[in-house]
Amino acid sequence: MKKCYLGVDIGSVSTNIIVMDEEDRIVDTLYLRTQGRPIETVKNGLSQMKERLGEDVHVLGVGTTGSGRNLGGIMIGADVIKNEITAHGVAALHFVPDVRTIIEIGGQDSKIILLRNGVLYDFAMNTVCAAGTGSFLDRQAERLGIPIEEFGDLALKSNATVRIAGRCAVFAESDMIHKQQLGHNQEDIINGLCEALVRNYLNNLGKGKEIQGPVIFQGGVAANVGIKKAFEKILGCEVVVPKFANVMGAIGSALLAKEEVSKKGSTNFKGFEIADSNYAVKSFECEHCPNMCEVVEFYRDESLVARWGDKCGRWSNNINVESKKLAQ
Amino acid sequence: MKITFPHMGNMYLPAKAMFDDLGVETVLPPKNSKKTLEIGTKYSPELICLPMKINLGNYIESIEKGADTIVVTGSCGPCRFGYFAEVEKEILKDLGHNVEFVVLEAPDGNIKELYNRISKIANTKNMMKIAKGLKGGIGVLKRIDKFEETVLKLRPYEKNKGEMDKVYKSLIKNLENSEGSQAMIKLINQAQKCIEEIPIEKNRDILKVGIVGEIYTIIENFANIDIGKKLNELGVEVHKSHTTSGWVLEHLFYNSIGSTREKDIRNAAKPYVKTMVGGHGRETIGNTILYAKDGYDGVIQVMPFTCMPEIVAMSLLPQVQNEYHIPIMTLIIDEMTGEAGYVTRLEAYIDLLRNRREKYKNEKMLSWR
Ligand code: SF4
Numbered sequence: 230m231k232k233c234y235l236g237v238d239i240g241s242v243s244t245n246i247i248v249m250d251e252e253d254r255i256v257d258t259l260y261l262r263t264q265g266r267p268i269e270t271v272k273n274g275l276s277q278m279k280e281r282l283g284e285d286v287h288v289l290g291v292g293t294t295g296s297g298r299n300l301g302g303i304m305i306g307a308d309v310i311k312n313e314i315t316a317h318g319v320a321a322l323h324f325v326p327d328v329r330t331i332i333e334i335g336g337q338d339s340k341i342i343l344l345r346n347g348v349l350y351d352f353a354m355n356t357v358c359a360a361g362t363g364s365f366l367d368r369q370a371e372r373l374g375i376p377i378e379e380f381g382d383l384a385l386k387s388n389a390t391v392r393i394a395g396r397c398a399v400f401a402e403s404d405m406i407h408k409q410q411l412g413h414n415q416e417d418i419i420n421g422l423c424e425a426l427v428r429n430y431l432n433n434l435g436k437g438k439e440i441q442g443p444v445i446f447q448g449g450v451a452a453n454v455g456i457k458k459a460f461e462k463i464l465g466c467e468v469v470v471p472k473f474a475n476v477m478g479a480i481g482s483a484l485l486a487k488e489e490v491s492k493k494g495s496t497n498f499k500g501f502e503i504a505d506s507n508y509a510v511k512s513f514e515c516e517h518c519p520n521m522c523e524v525v526e527f528y529r530d531e532s533l534v535a536r537w538g539d540k541c542g543r544w545s546n547n548i549n550v551e552s553k554k555l556a557q
Numbered sequence: 558m559k560i561t562f563p564h565m566g567n568m569y570l571p572a573k574a575m576f577d578d579l580g581v582e583t584v585l586p587p588k589n590s591k592k593t594l595e596i597g598t599k600y601s602p603e604l605i606c607l608p609m610k611i612n613l614g615n616y617i618e619s620i621e622k623g624a625d626t627i628v629v630t631g632s633c634g635p636c637r638f639g640y641f642a643e644v645e646k647e648i649l650k651d652l653g654h655n656v657e658f659v660v661l662e663a664p665d666g667n668i669k670e671l672y673n674r675i676s677k678i679a680n681t682k683n684m685m686k687i688a689k690g691l692k693g694g695i696g697v698l699k700r701i702d703k704f705e706e707t708v709l710k711l712r713p714y715e716k717n718k719g720e721m722d723k724v725y726k727s728l729i730k731n732l733e734n735s736e737g738s739q740a741m742i743k744l745i746n747q748a749q750k751c752i753e754e755i756p757i758e759k760n761r762d763i764l765k766v767g768i769v770g771e772i773y774t775i776i777e778n779f780a781n782i783d784i785g786k787k788l789n790e791l792g793v794e795v796h797k798s799h800t801t802s803g804w805v806l807e808h809l810f811y812n813s814i815g816s817t818r819e820k821d822i823r824n825a826a827k828p829y830v831k832t833m834v835g836g837h838g839r840e841t842i843g844n845t846i847l848y849a850k851d852g853y854d855g856v857i858q859v860m861p862f863t864c865m866p867e868i869v870a871m872s873l874l875p876q877v878q879n880e881y882h883i884p885i886m887t888l889i890i891d892e893m894t895g896e897a898g899y900v901t902r903l904e905a906y907i908d909l910l911r912n913r914r915e916k917y918k919n920e921k922m923l924s925w926r
Pocket of ligand 1: 522544
């Protein structure tokens with residue numbers, strides 16, 4: 230029988246599920262597009278994973294992270310529900326124990342995490358500026374008619390620098406169009422874009438922070454060699470892209486789940502069968518006081534399992550969340 | 558005359574007490590809510606800081622309830638706060654609201670004019686009566702600030718979760734339904750005793766975090782998405798570097814005689830900021846250093862988006878962080894702030910402090926290099 234831990238990272242753009250064995254080896258990884266439907270995506274992901282693992286698996290523990298961590302955590306029965314920053318830090322430390330700087334660029338947000346002597350020391354997270362994220366790159370690739378996978382390689386072919394204004398996504402895009410009109414070739418523009426994104430990242434998140442090596446680069450965008458090269462050029466040091474760069478959040482949450490389960494001795498995991506349940510979210514605006522909280526109700530197979538979003542606890546406290554396990 | 562004033566934390570209660578004592582009618586603005594902010598944002602200049610947007614929302618909601626006179630404090634100094642009243646006056650006029658603004662300040666050092674304004678809203682020229690009203694109000698204010706401070710300190714230790722909130726909530730409700738400073742002081746004293754007697758578990762592993770930054774966003778829990786309570790729930794004892802009573806006393810009395818507490822803060826800040834940079838920028842630096850020296854685990858700076866004095870402070874904080882070995886996080890808030898991202902940052906920051914404490918529990922030096 231295979232014994233394993235699950236890590237689930239539910240982001241707004243992508244959802245990653247990883248399976249880790251008892252020796253902390255990564256057995257399998259799965260990447261899905263969230264497409265604004267986290268519940269469906271998690272269900273779908275779990276049933277795919279179940280199939281890939283075969284019949285006799287025993288899940289020892291499970292952790293969730295990402296912006297959908299609470300929702301997903303309730304669905305799956307997570308042993309730990311952790312923020313993305315901690316999860317990424319834990320995973321990076323696992324692969325590179327002396328790592329001092331983590332650059333993380335995902336679809337929707339980017340982060341910088343500094344570690345010193347193996348503990349989190351400082352971090353910054355950017356969720357509003359699109360110019361420093363994967364979605365922005367996707368969009369530009371699409372606009373230029375280049376598959377995103379080839380984007381980085383094209384940047385490497387460039388041998389002249391075109392400077393793109395990278396202050397914000399809107400400026401960057403119009404400046405790119407301008408440079409196209411001037412007749413610059415595509416490779417150079419793409420390279421310029423990579424450098425603009427890196428400058429934007431460093432100016433936004435790296436401000437006042439001492440970036441020391443080893444530097445590790447993770448998140449979906451780490452697969453882009455153009456961006457990696459731009460980081461190395463601007464920082465003047467080597468940047469390591471770990472093998473599982475795009476699922477580090479999920480790995481971190483599996484590691485955290487393992488630690489948690491070893492403390493409490495059992496898991497809350499509700500079983501892969503939850504993929505067969507029906508989940509629904511309803512919400513309403515409470516009219517009891519001027520806060521007018523948007524209260525979210527979470528249903529599994531028509532029974533209410535959780536409520537959140539109220540400031541006063543009127544709704545969230547007032548429910549017996551049955552943590553009944555489905556068959557495992 | 559029906560007086561109203563903007564919300565800032567629990568300040569509306571002592572203000573009400575004072576006007577009650579003076580026999581002046583008040584209209585309390587509805588509690589700060591999404592709606593308040595929406596109204597305020599709609600009519601404010603886009604890039605003005607959050608406090609003004611909420612204030613303006615307060616006024617409009619109060620006017621709808623019948624208020625005709627707005628009382629605010631003024632301020633000079635290089636920060637936009639000094640212009641709030643002037644800008645708000647014009648906006649309200651454009652909206653066709655006929656209200657009077659009374660700005661409590663001495664224009665060009667004209668104390669007589671300040672006295673005129675005070676006696677106008679106090680509805681009496683009798684200095685004794687005014688002084689008495691003021692004393693009552695300040696009595697309530699100081700006690701309620703102390704009460705809040707106690708809650709932020711003790712709540713993470715409470716044995717049965719929710720007990721302190723219950724006392725807090727019922728206190729506020731009782732205060733809202735009572736009249737005059739004497740009645741309020743009695744209620745607060747009772748609640749204070751009550752809260753100190755709630756069973757706690759002193760030996761929990763609780764972190765200590767100080768909050769610095771722009772005074773309005775620190776004090777007004779609607780603006781800061783209730784940072785104190787959120788931190789308490791994450792197992793953190795909280796101390797806020799600004800209170801309303803501190804501010805009022807500072808500006809009404811100590812400024813003229815030179816207060817000791819402020820001097821400490823200024824001296825601490827001196828190596829980084831020598832002069833006043835407007836608002837509380839200098840205090841943000843000074844308080845951060847004092848917290849670090851006091852052995853706090855971390856410091857969080859809270860500021861409104863585009864707040865000039867706090868931007869100055871923010872750019873200096875990384876240096877303070879390095880030299881005092883204390884993790885500092887900045888939270889910038891405006892009407893676009895999403896609560897989810899904010900909570901993620903808070904959680905990660907507390908994880909960071911916890912790891913750091915565990916790692917260095919047995920080491921004297923908290924050095925990072
Ligand atoms: S949930 Fe509570 S705080 Fe929110 S609007 Fe309703 S009564 Fe008010």
